[in-house]
Amino acid sequence: MSLLDGPHTVIVTPMNRTKNAYGTYTLTRQTPVEVKRVAVDPFGAGTYGTLEGSGADDGDFNDQLIIRGRSKWPGGIRSIVEYEGREYDQVGEAKIFKRGSRRTHHFVVRIKARGAEVK
Secondary structure, three states: OOOOOOOEEEEEEOEEEEEOOOOOEEEEEOOOEEEEEEEEEEOOOOOHHHHOOOOOOOOOOOOEEEEEEOOOOOOOOOOEEEEOOEEEEEEEEEEEEOOOOHHHOEEEEEEEEOOOOOO
8 A cells, every 4th residue: 555545535526616697706516526545634734833824813723634645636726525524625726746756646635624513
């Protein structure tokens, strides 16, 4: 098993931006895509130094995760990612790493939890 073949599965729902009758744009959900064999880890799990400039104003980083995988990432910057029954928003573009051997090509995507969860 490779480090790039993770044990997790996520469901990615790409969003399509369409112009409506008022001239503004509406986001509509597209067909969900299941992405298997990815690794989902906490964002900035190394040190607090890696969290600087992450864009979180409240200082709470427990709601952010990163996804690493080898296959092609089907989502875009407005995609919704479902992982372990919870929905997340994709933050920014997926980072694509294509240097060196083809065996090491991979993507990294950062996601952030959607809204508040009532317990």
